[in-house]
Amino acid sequence: AQKVTQAQTEISVVEKEDVTLDCVYETRDTTYYLFWYKQPPSGELVFLIRRNSFDEQNEISGRYSWNFQKSTSSFNFTITASQVVDSAVYFCALSVSGGYQKVTFGTGTKLQVIP
Amino acid sequence: KAGVTQTPRYLIKTRGQQVTLSCSPISGHRSVSWYQQTPGQGLQFLFEYFSETQRNKGNFPGRFSGRQFSNSRSEMNVSTLELGDSALYLCASSLVTGGPSNEQFFGPGTRLTVL
Numbered sequence: 001a002q003k004v005t006q007a008q009t010e011i012s013v014v015e016k017e018d019v020t021l022d023c024v025y026e027t028r029d030t031t032y033y034l035f036w037y038k039q040p041p042s043g044e045l046v047f048l049i050r051r052n053s054f055d056e057q058n059e060i061s062g063r064y065s066w067n068f069q070k071s072t073s074s075f076n077f078t079i080t081a082s083q084v085v086d087s088a089v090y091f092c093a094l095s096v097s098g099g100y101q102k103v104t105f106g107t108g109t110k111l112q113v114i115p
Numbered sequence: 116k117a118g119v120t121q122t123p124r125y126l127i128k129t130r131g132q133q134v135t136l137s138c139s140p141i142s143g144h145r146s147v148s149w150y151q152q153t154p155g156q157g158l159q160f161l162f163e164y165f166s167e168t169q170r171n172k173g174n175f176p177g178r179f180s181g182r183q184f185s186n187s188r189s190e191m192n193v194s195t196l197e198l199g200d201s202a203l204y205l206c207a208s209s210l211v212t213g214g215p216s217n218e219q220f221f222g223p224g225t226r227l228t229v230l
Contacts, residue, residue: 033216043203045221052216091158095216102171103148103219105158 002027004094006106013082014114021077021109023092029053034068034075035093035103045091051075082113117141119222121206127228133194136225140187140208147189148219149181152203161204164189193227201229 003026013019025034036048049059051068059066063080079086092106120139128134140147149161160173164183181191187208193200203226207219 035218037221042223044223045205045207045219047218047220050216050218102160102163102173104160105150107157 002029002032002094002096002104004092004104004106006090006092006109008109009107010110010112012112012114015084016081018078018080019082019111021079021090021092021111023075023077023106025073025075025092025094027094027096029096032094032096035095036066036075036077037091037093037105039089039091039108041088048077048090079111082111084113084115087111087113119206119208119220121204121222121225123225124223125226125228127230128196129230130196130198132196133192134196134227135190135192136204136206136227138189138191138206138208138222140189140206141220144208144210144220145187146209146217147183147187148207148209149189149191150205150207151175152205152224153201158205161191196229198229201227203227 005024008022032053034051037045038048039045049066056068056070065078067076089108089110091108093103095103119141122137146165148163150158151161152158161175162172162181163170167183178194183189203224205224206222209217209219
């Protein structure tokens, strides 16, 4: 069975601070995919990034960066110079091979960026 | 390209009633998944359909059912509603193959309140 743990329930930061959202996953599959989604107050989840289990390269996209470490089963997400618009709930998710779509989500981290 | 649409957006029902929710995926997407989101349980996978076939099902009672039509539109039905069924029901679609590597595109959700 798959499991995704986001230990941080809520985080508050002041605008322009950097913040890291933690994600730890469990799976016995060797081929799997990790995702991050953002859910703003409007409610619609928005895809941010996908990473497969064979690609441990970190990725940077603007103010966002992701650190994937198989050795610690972690896929952490850092927002640099946070902005008020970053306030949302962020979900880490895991999908394993099997020919079909079944995604296990973490419980989410609510980020509040204070102006 | 139009996004995933869900109707209705809000619904109020009483215990014992049944409800049908509708989801129209992004054009060309053949995989549709349904999730239940509650404050206590987070995002939980209900089921996934691909080409009118249910490929996977989460751990929900038989009162929760769904179907997919030839145009990929999907409906989910909940019979004999219970108070605990109050939740945000999210629909997500993904690309043709609907494999585990595909990112999902989510609709705005249907907020169901059971009184």
